[in-house]
Amino acid sequence: MTETFSSVPVIDYTHLGNSATKAEELDKLREAIFVVGFLYLTNTGLEDLIHRTHERLPNLFDLPVELKERSNMIHSPSFLGYTRLGAETTATKTDLREQFDFGTPGMTPWTEQDPFWQRLEGPNQYPDYPGTQELVEEYITAIEALAQKFMHLVAECLNLPPTTFDHFKGKMSRLKFVKYPPAAPDSQGVGPHKDSAGLFTFLSQDDTGGLQVLNKNGEWIDAPPLPGSLVINIQQGFEAITGGVCAATTHRVIAPTSKTRYSIPFFQGVRLDLTLDQLKESAAHIVQRIPVSDDRKKRAVDVPSEFLSPLYSCFGEAHLRNRILSHPDVGQRWYPELHARYSREILE
Numbered sequence: 001m002t003e004t005f006s007s008v009p010v011i012d013y014t015h016l017g018n019s020a021t022k023a024e025e026l027d028k029l030r031e032a033i034f035v036v037g038f039l040y041l042t043n044t045g046l047e048d049l050i051h052r053t054h055e056r057l058p059n060l061f062d063l064p065v066e067l068k069e070r071s072n073m074i075h076s077p078s079f080l081g082y083t084r085l086g087a088e089t090t091a092t093k094t095d096l097r098e099q100f101d102f103g104t105p106g107m108t109p110w111t112e113q114d115p116f117w118q119r120l121e122g123p124n125q126y127p128d129y130p131g132t133q134e135l136v137e138e139y140i141t142a143i144e145a146l147a148q149k150f151m152h153l154v155a156e157c158l159n160l161p162p163t164t165f166d167h168f169k170g171k172m173s174r175l176k177f178v179k180y181p182p183a184a185p186d187s188q189g190v191g192p193h194k195d196s197a198g199l200f201t202f203l204s205q206d207d208t209g210g211l212q213v214l215n216k217n218g219e220w221i222d223a224p225p226l227p228g229s230l231v232i233n234i235q236q237g238f239e240a241i242t243g244g245v246c247a248a249t250t251h252r253v254i255a256p257t258s259k260t261r262y263s264i265p266f267f268q269g270v271r272l273d274l275t276l277d278q279l280k281e282s283a284a285h286i287v288q289r290i291p292v293s294d295d296r297k298k299r300a301v302d303v304p305s306e307f308l309s310p311l312y313s314c315f316g317e318a319h320l321r322n323r324i325l326s327h328p329d330v331g332q333r334w335y336p337e338l339h340a341r342y343s344r345e346i347l348e
């Protein structure tokens with residue numbers, strides 16, 4: 001029988017920091033990473049910040065449309081800014097959500113001499129709502145630090161030196177504020193996908209529900225809200241580092257029917273210049289340590305991983321492709337030739 005899961009494991013962050021409980025919790029983490037690909041992380045110390053941020057979201061999204069549109073993503077070749085309801089596509093269907101995308105501040109401006117995909121790392125557009133920039137910066141600083149520690153723990157659970165994955169880390173991570181308005185039953189909040197921006201995702205969801213993860217048997221498993229927790233999943237960058245053994249995990253959100261849902265995903269960035277060949281070489285010693293399972297590949301049931309396709313020169317290009325297809329209006333404006341090429345590849 002395929003080794004799979006029917007619920008999402010809960011890992012207590014304080015147990016990972018306590019020598020009396022660490023070994024046992026690392027075992028649970030290993031299982032969560034290698035068998036499930038999803039976990040709840042509790043007691044991270046970020047509860048107050050997460051709570052304060054959620055409290056602001058309804059007012060932020062209630063800003064007049066004209067104000068939100070001023071920071072529309074269409075103005076950003078880095079795919080940062082506001083996306084109105086219905087402007088995003090996943091698995092070729094329209095998502096029923098509205099969102100603000102932010103990146104780690106302080107990126108070096110792109111110039112014509114840089115590779116085209118380097119343009120993904122650019123400046124933020126902040127909505128005109130007092131305190132937003134400060135809150136975004138505070139959130140990104142705090143969660144970047146947690147993400148870094150988490151990555152060290154993942155290395156430790158493989159008996160690798162804690163800093164093993166550090167040189168895969170990219171300069172820019174991404175943070176989103178997302179709103180899902182109520183919709184007809186079984187509507188697509190966001191369709192089935194694997195996160196493409198980097199290593200791990202750290203998601204805070206409110207108390208509405210609707211997040212589902214796919215297990216190896218192709219069944220959708222609910223990931224119900226767990227107050228104060230972060231839901232962590234594997235992105236395509238970590239999948240690539242582990243030679244596809246730790247498959248990025250497929251998930252989706254069913255739109256709410258009677259109340260608005262808000263969520264705050266944070267995507268830990270990966271180095272954009274990583275090529276598949278470089279990865280194969282440097283990841284070989286990592287892959288050897290990963291427990292062998294006869295059904296390694298079965299988790300990736302239905303959503304292809306762009307980066308493991310030899311079509312793309314490096315992670316940056318694979319990620320750019322994903323952005324262009326998710327936000328076709330932005331893709332068409334800034335990268336018309338790539339937009340045409342990537343769209344054609346889907347049809348073929």
Ligand SMILES: O=C(O)CCC(=O)C(=O)O
Nearest residue numbers: 178195205211253263265
């Ligand atoms: O809103 C959520 O709970 C999940 C969002 C998500 O999966 C994404 O934006 O990549």
Ligand SMILES: [Fe+2]
Nearest residue numbers: 193194195251
């Ligand atoms: Fe996602």
